[in-house]
Amino acid sequence: MKQTIYFAGGCLWGVQAFIKTLPGVIETEAGRANGQTNTLDGAYDGYAECVKTTFDHHKVTVDQLMGYFFEIIDPYSINKQGDDVGEKYRTGVYSELESHLTEARRYINQRDDSEDIQVEVLPLTNYVKSAAIHQDHLDKYPDDYCHIPQALLLKYIR
Numbered sequence: 619m620k621q622t623i624y625f626a627g628g629c630l631w632g633v634q635a636f637i638k639t640l641p642g643v644i645e646t647e648a649g650r651a652n653g654q655t656n657t658l659d660g661a662y663d664g665y666a667e668c669v670k671t672t673f674d675h676h677k678v679t680v681d682q683l684m685g686y687f688f689e690i691i692d693p694y695s696i697n698k699q700g701d702d703v704g705e706k707y708r709t710g711v712y713s714e715l716e717s718h719l720t721e722a723r724r725y726i727n728q729r730d731d732s733e734d735i736q737v738e739v740l741p742l743t744n745y746v747k748s749a750a751i752h753q754d755h756l757d758k759y760p761d762d763y764c765h766i767p768q769a770l771l772l773k774y775i776r
Contacts, residue, residue, distance in 0.1 A: 628699025700765020
């Protein structure tokens with residue numbers, strides 16, 4: 619059964635390149651989550667760069683996706699991942715399903731360092747698909763900057 623969850627982990631180029639290689643992931647789309655507008659024009663208006671992740675929940679759970687996600691982020695950082703700084707680079711997990719948010723919170727709360735984790739877990743209130751240039755960007759431009767180490771980007775390629 620297909621389900622969708624949204625991961626914000628800094629620059630979406632690397633996040634998408636990583637997530638689309640994961641077992642059980644059906645498709646990904648670069649976008650923006652939880653902002654104030656319905657357009658890509660102008661400033662980010664509170665949005666976080668994110669990757670819309672469609673997955674088969676019979677093949678991968680939200681708990682497992684969280685484990686993968688935590689491999690590529692600094693969960694203690696606020697509004698910063700790698701060299702990318704600003705509110706749009708914050709870390710977060712968003713969903714329209716409360717069950718996904720419950721699983722994400724459970725994953726965080728079971729960690730020994732849970733009190734220090736800065737990943738927001740919130741209902742998805744707004745989503746805008748990014749421009750075509752940002753879709754699968756690192757496939758088209760593999761030498762562009764990415765805060766995720768190359769070894770992690772290649773770790774789960776099927």
